[in-house]
Amino acid sequence: MVRSTRSKLSSNKPRQVRDAEATKAQIIDAAEEEFAKHGLNGARTEAIAKGAGITTAMIYYYFQSKEGLYKAVLQRPAIEMYQMLQQLNLDQLPAEFALKKAVRAAIAYEAAHPQRGMLWFQEANQTQGKYFKQGNWQETFAHIIKVLERGMAEGSFRQLDPLMISMQIAGVCTFYFNAHENIKHLTPDVDRLSPEMIERYTTEAVNLILAGVRQQK
Amino acid sequence: MVRSTRSKLSSNKPRQVRDAEATKAQIIDAAEEEFAKHGLNGARTEAIAKGAGITTAMIYYYFQSKEGLYKAVLQRPAIEMYQMLQQLNLDQLPAEFALKKAVRAAIAYEAAHPQRGMLWFQEANQTQGKYFKQGNWQETFAHIIKVLERGMAEGSFRQLDPLMISMQIAGVCTFYFNAHENIKHLTPDVDRLSPEMIERYTTEAVNLILAGVRQQK
DNA sequence: AAAAAGACTAACTAAATTTTTAGTTAACAA
DNA sequence: TTGTTAACTAAAAATTTAGTTAGTCTTTTT
Numbered sequence: 348m349v350r351s352t353r354s355k356l357s358s359n360k361p362r363q364v365r366d367a368e369a370t371k372a373q374i375i376d377a378a379e380e381e382f383a384k385h386g387l388n389g390a391r392t393e394a395i396a397k398g399a400g401i402t403t404a405m406i407y408y409y410f411q412s413k414e415g416l417y418k419a420v421l422q423r424p425a426i427e428m429y430q431m432l433q434q435l436n437l438d439q440l441p442a443e444f445a446l447k448k449a450v451r452a453a454i455a456y457e458a459a460h461p462q463r464g465m466l467w468f469q470e471a472n473q474t475q476g477k478y479f480k481q482g483n484w485q486e487t488f489a490h491i492i493k494v495l496e497r498g499m500a501e502g503s504f505r506q507l508d509p510l511m512i513s514m515q516i517a518g519v520c521t522f523y524f525n526a527h528e529n530i531k532h533l534t535p536d537v538d539r540l541s542p543e544m545i546e547r548y549t550t551e552a553v554n555l556i557l558a559g560v561r562q563q564k
Numbered sequence: 565m566v567r568s569t570r571s572k573l574s575s576n577k578p579r580q581v582r583d584a585e586a587t588k589a590q591i592i593d594a595a596e597e598e599f600a601k602h603g604l605n606g607a608r609t610e611a612i613a614k615g616a617g618i619t620t621a622m623i624y625y626y627f628q629s630k631e632g633l634y635k636a637v638l639q640r641p642a643i644e645m646y647q648m649l650q651q652l653n654l655d656q657l658p659a660e661f662a663l664k665k666a667v668r669a670a671i672a673y674e675a676a677h678p679q680r681g682m683l684w685f686q687e688a689n690q691t692q693g694k695y696f697k698q699g700n701w702q703e704t705f706a707h708i709i710k711v712l713e714r715g716m717a718e719g720s721f722r723q724l725d726p727l728m729i730s731m732q733i734a735g736v737c738t739f740y741f742n743a744h745e746n747i748k749h750l751t752p753d754v755d756r757l758s759p760e761m762i763e764r765y766t767t768e769a770v771n772l773i774l775a776g777v778r779q780q781k
Numbered sequence: 782a783a784a785a786a787g788a789c790t791a792a793c794t795a796a797a798t799t800t801t802t803a804g805t806t807a808a809c810a811a
Numbered sequence: 812t813t814g815t816t817a818a819c820t821a822a823a824a825a826t827t828t829a830g831t832t833a834g835t836c837t838t839t840t841t
Binding site (some may be wrong): 526563 | 603701737738768778
């Protein structure tokens with residue numbers, strides 16, 4: 348079985364010399380891509396090394412084991428997602444506007460890290476989510492649930508099941524990117540990850556979700 | 565790791581004896597689960613064999629290679645999904661009811677085969693979809709797009725982007741099952757795959773989507 | 782009931798892959 | 812300069828895994 352191991356991140360430029368932090372970051376970048384595609388078992392340390400422009404021994408030098416590297420890779424999105432949500436200050440906005448803002452931010456996050464959704468799915472399916480400390484993700488959903496409950500209390504949202512709806516919102520925000528490799532075959536001539544297309548997806552998503560939860564008058 | 569291959573198989577649940585068709589089906593069942601979790605590369609033939617209650621040699625006896633088994637596994641969902649959609653006769657229903665029926669059917673399909681969404685993602689991400697018949701997915705989306713366009717023409721649906729919205733509908737229908745292993749950590753005490761919970765998810769999904777696309781009056 | 786065919790397993794090999802080892806090079810302080 | 816150490820590489824060792832072989836057990840055919 349032939350697989351291209353060349354990462355677009357690191358393929359052209361020669362690496363800096365002997366900068367431990369930079370090297371570690373490059374390994375994690377390459378590893379995130381490889382783990383997102385192939386999961387813990389399917390990922391090849393050789394592919395990660397090649398993507399980072401180092402030898403496989405460096406993985407063990409910095410991360411002790413393949414699993415250690417995997418843990419390091421998973422830590423990053425968990426922290427970033429948490430921080431992103433904090434910064435939105437959803438509590439200080441009317442529910443409808445808060446939801447709009449959260450949906451836009453979530454899709455923008457996915458667009459900036461299109462491979463992370465799959466990383467999360469791989470983690471769920473292969474290791475029963477044991478490395479993903481549930482706290483951060485509980486936080487994520489808690490933020491959306493809170494907005495939905497507030498909207499219902501305010502009377503701007505209809506009566507709905509906040510947890511179920513928040514998962515469906517997550518589905519809307521992530522599907523486009525998780526399934527990108529699948530759906531790109533549907534319209535081969537359009538670049539579905541171009542800013543224009545992502546903006547179009549975002550607009551439609553906001554419209555669908557807002558109309559879907561709004562109280563009819 | 566020490567693995568005894570001796571006497572484990574005979575002492576566990578005894579399989580039916582020497583029924584080729586039943587054995588093949590058991591291998592495909594176990595393989596679908598393993599491939600869905602780990603993809604083509606990450607899947608372990610030994611794990612498949614153990615799941616099916618046979619030795620790895622049987623995989624080669626019936627399917628020649630790991631890849632041959634993978635192809636056999638992918639054939640089944642492709643055919644079933646196609647047939648399911650045909651039987652809905654969406655064209656003969658008002659758009660609103662057709663969409664409701666399609667969403668219910670899609671979620672029911674996912675619930676009956678919770679691992680197939682991941683099988684599809686793995687296939688696209690790891691092998692560029694070369695083993696999967698793309699035609700079936702084009703069909704699937706075409707069906708939904710047609711319903712959405714009809715609804716817009718009838719005036720029952722608002723003006724929307726049919727392709728984008730159909731992907732968002734797919735996100736709503738599939739997320740719950742693809743992410744199940746992660747989601748279950750959010751509410752550890754609830755069985756999120758019980759019929760009651762799935763019905764609740766379905767109801768909320770239908771409400772969200774219908775309200776989301778309906779023409780306001 | 783003997784022979785043939787089909788279903789099946791234990792034990793194995795070759796190759797791929799992870800992990801370790803032994804050593805090399807650059808940086809930098811004394 | 813020179814000695815020390817962190818960053819790094821090449822290649823060997825250990826381990827895992829796909830795939831094979833030779834033969835056993837069961838069912839069907841004659």
